[in-house]
Amino acid sequence: MADLREYPRNKEGSTISKIVVDRDLCIAAVSCIAVAAETWELDDENKVVIKDADSVDDATLIASAEACPTKAIYLYDTEGNQVFPK
Numbered sequence: 001m002a003d004l005r006e007y008p009r010n011k012e013g014s015t016i017s018k019i020v021v022d023r024d025l026c027i028a029a030v031s032c033i034a035v036a037a038e039t040w041e042l043d044d045e046n047k048v049v050i051k052d053a054d055s056v057d058d059a060t061l062i063a064s065a066e067a068c069p070t071k072a073i074y075l076y077d078t079e080g081n082q083v084f085p086k
């Protein structure tokens with residue numbers, strides 16, 4: 001079973017309310033951190049975790065998910081629909 005970790009996002013005005021990381025897919029490429037260093041950090045297992053889910057705007061958050069070579073980051077809107085990857 002996939003090792004999924006869920007993080008709520010409560011940024012005012014944001015249409016993204018949940019971030020999920022598939023830890024099995026994360027290979028510590030750090031592309032996501034390069035795009036949004038305020039949002040992401042690596043833990044002691046070299047897997048990405050949320051540092052601050054509300055730190056960046058939606059466009060930057062989506063860009064950081066898009067940057068991941070293994071598509072380990074999933075984004076959901078306020079109604080629970082997956083908005084990335086489509």
Ligand code: SF4
Pocket residue numbers: 025026027028029030031032033047048067068069070071072073
């Ligand atoms: S870009 Fe993807 S593989 Fe790299 S650290 Fe971020 S989530 Fe992990």
